[in-house]
Amino acid sequence: MKRILIGPPKKSQQLREERLSKLKALPILSSDALSSVAYGYQAALSEMAFIGVAGLWIGLPIAAVIVLLLIALILSYLQVIHAYPNGGGAYAVASDQFGPIAGLVAGVALLIDYTLTVAVSVSSGIAAITTAYPNLLSWTVPLCILGIIGIMIMNLRGLNESASLFMWPTYLFIISIIAMEVIGFIHLGQAGWHYKQTPQFGVLPKELTMLIILRAFASGCSALTGIEAISNATPQFCEPTTRNAQKTLLWLGLLLALMFGGTSYLTYMKGLQVSPNFTLLGMLAQSYFHTGFFFYFLQFTTFAVLILAANTSYSGFPLLAALMARDRFMPRMFELRGDRLGYSNGIIVLSVLAIILVVVFNGQTDALIPLYAIGVFLSFTLAQTGLVKRWFTTRSKGWIWRSAINSFGGFLSAIVTIVFAVAKFSQGAWIVIVILPLLIYFGIKVRRHYHTIANDLRINMAQLKPHAHKTIVIVPIGGINRVVAGTLSYALSVSDQVIAFYVGFDDESIELMENKWSQWNTGIRLVTARSQYRSIVRPLMRFLTTVENWEGAPDHIVVAIPQFVTRKWWHNILHNQTSIMLRTILLYRKDIVVTTVPYHLID
Amino acid sequence: MKRILIGPPKKSQQLREERLSKLKALPILSSDALSSVAYGYQAALSEMAFIGVAGLWIGLPIAAVIVLLLIALILSYLQVIHAYPNGGGAYAVASDQFGPIAGLVAGVALLIDYTLTVAVSVSSGIAAITTAYPNLLSWTVPLCILGIIGIMIMNLRGLNESASLFMWPTYLFIISIIAMEVIGFIHLGQAGWHYKQTPQFGVLPKELTMLIILRAFASGCSALTGIEAISNATPQFCEPTTRNAQKTLLWLGLLLALMFGGTSYLTYMKGLQVSPNFTLLGMLAQSYFHTGFFFYFLQFTTFAVLILAANTSYSGFPLLAALMARDRFMPRMFELRGDRLGYSNGIIVLSVLAIILVVVFNGQTDALIPLYAIGVFLSFTLAQTGLVKRWFTTRSKGWIWRSAINSFGGFLSAIVTIVFAVAKFSQGAWIVIVILPLLIYFGIKVRRHYHTIANDLRINMAQLKPHAHKTIVIVPIGGINRVVAGTLSYALSVSDQVIAFYVGFDDESIELMENKWSQWNTGIRLVTARSQYRSIVRPLMRFLTTVENWEGAPDHIVVAIPQFVTRKWWHNILHNQTSIMLRTILLYRKDIVVTTVPYHLID
Secondary structure, eight states, rough: OHHHHHOOOOOOOGGOOOOOOHHHHHHHHHHHHGGGTTTTTHHHHHTTTTGGEEEEEEHHHHHHHHHHHHHHHHHHHHHHHHHHHTTTTTHHHHHHHHHHHHHHHHHHHHHHHHHHHHHHHHHHHHHHHHHHHHGGGHHHHHHHHHHHHHHHHHHHTHHHHHHHHHHHHHHHHHHHHHHOOOOOOOHHHHSOOOOOTTTOOOOOOTTTTHHHHHHHHHHHHGGTTTHHHHHHHHGGBOSSHHHHHHHHHHHHHHHHHHHHHHHHHHHTTOOOOOSSSOOOOOOOOHHHHHTSHHHHHHHHHHHHHHHHHHHHHHHHHHHHHHHHHHSSOOOOGOOOOOSSOHHHHHHHHHHHHHHHHHHTTTTTTHHHHGSHHHHHHHHHHHHHHHHHHHHHOOOOOTTHHHHHHHHHHHHHHHHHHHHHHHTTTGGHHHHHHHHHHHHHHHHHHHHEEEEEEEEHHOOTTTOOOOOOEEEEEEEEEEESSHHHHHHHHHHHHOSSSOOOOEEESSHHHHHHHHHHHHHHOOOOOEHHHHHHHHOOOHHHHHHHHHHHSSSTTOOOEEEEEEEEEEESSSGGGGGOOOHHHHHHHHHHHHTEEEEEEEOOOOO | HHHHHHOOOGGGGGGGOOOOOOHHHHHHHHHHHHHHHTTHHHHHHHHHHGGGGGGGHHHEEEEEEHHHHHHHHHHHHHHHHHHOOOOOOOHHHHHHHHHHHHHHHHHHHHHHHHHHHHHHHHHHHHHHHHHHOOOGGGGGHHHHHHHHHHHHHHHHTTTTHHHHHHHHHHHHHHHHHHHHHHHHHHHHHHHHOOOOSSSOSSSOTTTTHHHHHHHHHHHHHGGTTTTTTTHTGGGGGGGSSSHHHHHHHHHHHHHHHHHHHHHHHHHHTOOOOOOSSHHHHHHOOOOOOOOOOHHHHHHHHHHHHHHHHHHHHHHHHHHHHHHHTTSSOOOOOGGGGOTTTSHHHHHHHHHHHHHHHHHHTOOHHHHHHGGSSSHHHHHHHHHHHHHHHHHHHOOTTTTHHHHHHHHHHHHHHHHHHHHHHHGGGTTTTTHHHHHHHHHHHHHHHHHHHHHHHHHHHHHOTOOOOOOOEEEEEEESSSSSSHHHHHHHHHHHOOSSSSEEEEEEHHHHHHHHHHHHHHOOOOOEEEEEEEEEESHHHHHHHHHHHHHTTTTTTTTTEEEEEEEEEEESSSOOOOOOOOHHHHHHHHHHHHEEEEEEEEEOOOO
């Protein structure tokens, strides 16, 4: 089953082959940023939707500010790639410049936003589908879950394989959007650069408070998430990694500015308003192509690119979690690579979290947007200020203009972070503001724990050597049969002190057992106990405590449990339920060695 | 956590106390049948909805036929209680009269329908809520899941406790419906027994084929599911169990006839048509009370009684599964009673299956109805024909009229089953028709497997006695530290043949390990292996195969794995991941004894 879904395992040497050319890196690493064209402007407008047509024109200056912010951030991130060719992005920069705790803050912020990227992109992608097929609206949540599971399986198969498969939708999306823009501008030119439905410019409705405008701006900034993915993944590029990553980032910036700016402008000119059941981008396409082929084509490429956007997080999250696990801020399991060289645990954890988000927020992109992008802009801020510090320390060539760029980028990011936290606090941003410090606290505790344990485990090889101890083996039995005989044989093989332990639910069964036991005449001592709760766990635990308190108690108390080895996998549900329960409970009990002795069923 | 949700454990003696008085049995065991008033008539009408007003009058004769069928079934089931005071219903009767395979067929049919009852009742209950609060419509599936989990927890706490809490909604529902009927008839009387919207009687629209009428009838029969619950649960009644169960069944029949007949008639008189977003019962209440207090009151009692209806299955499914497990048709785990004396495994399995149904059918009652009731009517048929056979065999007092009643009931049930299977086949009934034989096949295989195993395990106590064997212990190590020293100490305690096994991912690490090992100078042999897949599982497996094939190989090959015992529960995610994986894989490997040696972390 695993083999069919995931494919055969790969060797470590294959790790080197998993490098990305620019042509492949752009779709994989930039689909998050590019695909936000599908929801960014809509997220901004929906904050002002209650005003109606009168508020539509304000979308345009907001979009312009977001494009300016994009340019500043692209310039800043070109420097990050230059300064940190080994990747890690905000996490690496912040750790390096301000110490591990600042790194932890940036790392945790990014992990949160990677998770949100998956939830937002998938739900927005499904919205593109339900715009084309409104019948599917009530299936939103199941479709989202299906989408996430699909991406998870792709990623468990390995990055490069995904890349070949995944590069086309992004290019098709870019081509579709640019083509639509060209057609849109020709159409607009023919109409004399003005439609009769184009909203009036310049009259500010008085319902439009500063808070609303800031919220709209903050929501629109969701279009900028994901531009850090390239700098994080610099080492995955083909040689020369730095130059290739920078070129890819420049292309991303150019395309995003063109696509976001163009569609926002055309949406404004067409006077389109947000609708609960249709996406703005879908409506824009419909206004040119009605429900013809191109409309459906665009909905499907939008869907596909948003699924890829979710996939961006599958490059980012597991890699970052592995870096943080290497630094002991996260459980070590994130460091283990799977059979197919991907960080399987990170991939699976990300999928589970995203599915939870989709279910809790019912697959509504608009409901998720307020949680989104705080983390990204917080990490942007840390990365940029970290870089400023670095330029001031190294004073390398061009440090003055370099630090000027990063100061500006950092300043803008900090402003956006604060605007986000304040303006969207009551809409859901508080959730992130609560979870962020909790995760930071968790990271610190994890690190401290690993350090303590590492110190405790270190030994002086000359002093501490393994040596034999006294051992007792306890075998819980439910009767006398072949399995019990086998388990007792094992017990006798490893210790000369063996006790069989029987739990009866009434006095008669206990007496019967004692009689049969003496008939069997094995020389092994039998201890019986009566359970009022039909549970053999409690009496066994009590007995183990008694044994532990014996005078001259053995150093190792072993409980030997039979394990039926079934011939067919599904036979497992017919056996071993008690055995699994006993083992699980005993594993967490102090000082008990648990041994499972296999018995092979003949059927 | 478990304690808070489930409560403290109960002793076996408390089992006797879990008996039901008539006053408690009626709401618990009859809520399924009674609550179907909320969807039965609507299910029938929705089959004819495409015809519009012209088809409405046909609902009335269909309802009349269903009430007649109800009377026949109640009379038949009074006999079942009389003949089988130990409960088990169709399963017991069919097993008893036609042998275990017929019993299995009836049992499996009932298990399927118990599961569907939970899914149908919960989704219909949530529909009552969304009729009152249409804003919640898009949250249907999460609300259904929440409902099922709530009922599961109640039932894991134990039946009688649930009863005290659960009896009121059914009574409130009965009172509400009867009160609404009284008001409705007074209203109708004042209007001269005719409204202007009352549909014309007697004109048969030509779109109305026989197939449509049969479908409407079959869907309406969903109102009769659940009447077998009382006979199944006869032994749970207070003494005298038979008389009390029969009286309760008579009350059920009377109430169901009154409530189903009355609301169907009033719905017809008001000329109400089915709507996708509102229930018929809700619209009927609205026609008398608008959206006043009583409307909301009825919606909530309808919701509550439908949740109780789901609860009926929580009395039936686990008990039946336990009976079938006792007869070895189901995995033994269904026989185990939990801490609180309920059959926990049955309760949990039922909940999981119902949640899957709700998710797959998107919480739509109408989509689930075609799957529903085939199983119930199949088991009705088997129970009635079984009873006929019994009367012919025993020829006890009154056997002639008794067998006449059961023949009639059995005949009607068989007709309904066939109508269901044919008319609804393409609408979803085929799913049940496919799953039913699969489950029967599963049951037969399970029984055969348990018999084979039981024969295999039986021993001649005089011949087979436990005796010691030769043992080798293999300890996989990742380095030299306190944990490894502890695990090796255990290994030395139980065998004089111990091998440490190290897997390196490159040659340098292997050489380093070998040097350190010879420095440590423990006298224990070290075997190293190189892994290209960063996995220690494969090399270990290869090594175990090698050991198994040694000349004079030991009888027991033991793998000792260290287990970190953490001080805080959440520290487990920081450790033991590799250990858990190794243990899981080794447990299913032939002839390997797996031992976990605890190591206590100081933090």
